[in-house]
Amino acid sequence: MLQDYSYRVFWVIPSDVQHSITTEENINKVIHRSWEWLKEAAGIEIRTNPVEVLRSKKPRSWFIKHGKDGKWNTIHNAVRLVFQESGTYWGEQNHKYRYIVYVSAEGIGAANGQPNFVGLGLMDVVGANSPQWDERWVGGMVHEIGHTLGLNHEGDDPKDVMRYGYTNIKISYLSKSNIEKVKNNLKNSKWLVNCSEVAPKLKARLYSIESKTQLRIGFYNHTHQIRKLYWIDFDGYLVLYATLKPSDEFSVKTFLTHPWLVTDEYDQPLDIHYPKLKEKTIEIVY
Numbered sequence: 001m002l003q004d005y006s007y008r009v010f011w012v013i014p015s016d017v018q019h020s021i022t023t024e025e026n027i028n029k030v031i032h033r034s035w036e037w038l039k040e041a042a043g044i045e046i047r048t049n050p051v052e053v054l055r056s057k058k059p060r061s062w063f064i065k066h067g068k069d070g071k072w073n074t075i076h077n078a079v080r081l082v083f084q085e086s087g088t089y090w091g092e093q094n095h096k097y098r099y100i101v102y103v104s105a106e107g108i109g110a111a112n113g114q115p116n117f118v119g120l121g122l123m124d125v126v127g128a129n130s131p132q133w134d135e136r137w138v139g140g141m142v143h144e145i146g147h148t149l150g151l152n153h154e155g156d157d158p159k160d161v162m163r164y165g166y167t168n169i170k171i172s173y174l175s176k177s178n179i180e181k182v183k184n185n186l187k188n189s190k191w192l193v194n195c196s197e198v199a200p201k202l203k204a205r206l207y208s209i210e211s212k213t214q215l216r217i218g219f220y221n222h223t224h225q226i227r228k229l230y231w232i233d234f235d236g237y238l239v240l241y242a243t244l245k246p247s248d249e250f251s252v253k254t255f256l257t258h259p260w261l262v263t264d265e266y267d268q269p270l271d272i273h274y275p276k277l278k279e280k281t282i283e284i285v286y
Contacts, residue, residue: 002252003241004096005190006047007145008086011125012078012103013053014060021210026128027051027102028211028234033134034141036237042174044182045193046145048239050211050231050258051102054085063105074107075119092116098148098191100141102128111140113147115187120144139169150185151178206272207236208258218251218281219244219260219273226265227284231258244284262286 002008009031013019028051038044058066063074079101083089086097099117107121118141127137143166151162155175159165165172182188208231221227221244229250230238238261242250254260254275262271262284270286 002049002097003047006049006097007100007148008049008097009051009100010054010078010082010102011051012081012101013055014063014103014105015055015057016059017104019053019055021212023125023129024051024053024211025234026133027125030128030133030137030141031100032233032235032237033138034145037138037142037169038145038174042179042182044149044174044179046191047193050208050233050254052253053211054082056081060105063103064107071108072112072119074103074105074121075101075112078103078105079117079119100145111144113144115148115150118144118148135168135170136166139166139172142166142169142174146174146178146182149182149188149191151181154178206232206259208232208234208255210257211255213256213277214253215256215275215277216251216253217275217279218249219262220249220281220283221246222283222285227270228263228265228267230261230263232261249281 011024011027031048035046035048038046063077065073066077067073069076079099080090082099082101088095095116101117102120102125104122104125110121110123112119124137124140127133139161142161146162153162155163155178157163157175159172160175160178161169161172162178219229224246227244228240229242229244231241233239241252244250256275260273261269262273263269273282
């Protein structure tokens with residue numbers, strides 16, 4: 001089960017493009033590093049999810065040529081496809097999710113950040129696989145997420161990430177005025193994580209290693225105490241997904257090789273679970 005008011009990440013793959021586990025993992029790395037940068041450099045915490053792969057029956061040429069959006073055809077076609085798959089539509093005003101959509105198809109428009117989505121074309125997919133992934137391509141992602149939080153291309157310093165600083169996030173920053181705009185914007189109130197929800201800055205010895213075999217698994221709190229459920233990401237960091245009261249159940253899409261950590265309400269580790277193919281529900285008994 002996805003968290004409400006979180007960012008869903010999709011990689012749309014046209015019918016004439018092959019899936020790559022490496023690319024999928026690298027997109028996850030860009031997302032995680034962008035989340036990390038916003039939290040550490042700007043004190044802004046959002047909820048993100050692991051990348052979801054959407055295989056289209058349409059070839060690359062369809063994404064590029066279909067529609068009347070000109071240079072934005074490729075990205076907008078991918079976003080509409082994701083909206084359709086997710087049961088929403090372009091003009092929906094009450095989205096429970098914001099969408100980050102990568103598509104492996106060429107287009108003149110490089111990236112497009114709107115209030116409820118970020119669209120990124122082939123250049124960003126290739127960039128996620130490049131040596132500069134944690135400079136230019138994390139910078140671009142932070143910049144586009146900024147647009148979803150109500151920021152424009154503003155700021156007095158060219159090094160501001162909302163100006164030209166996105167070209168190298170390692171020497172960029174988000175200005176104090178932009179940070180205040182994000183935090184004071186009432187439209188962002190549901191999308192920003194409260195301090196009490198922030199995951200501990202811990203790094204586990206385990207980590208997720210690929211996203212190949214997807215399944216849905218449920219976690220049932222069979223104890224009489226509060227239990228927290230963390231996904232251990234590709235770098236070994238803990239991402240809080242649920243806080244379960246006694247008898248609460250939480251369902252989530254995950255993968256065979258993704259570990260999940262159960263802790264008590266004070267974040268003391270209790271158990272590690274790897275999903276299994278025939279396992280529908282994991283009972284938390286400790």
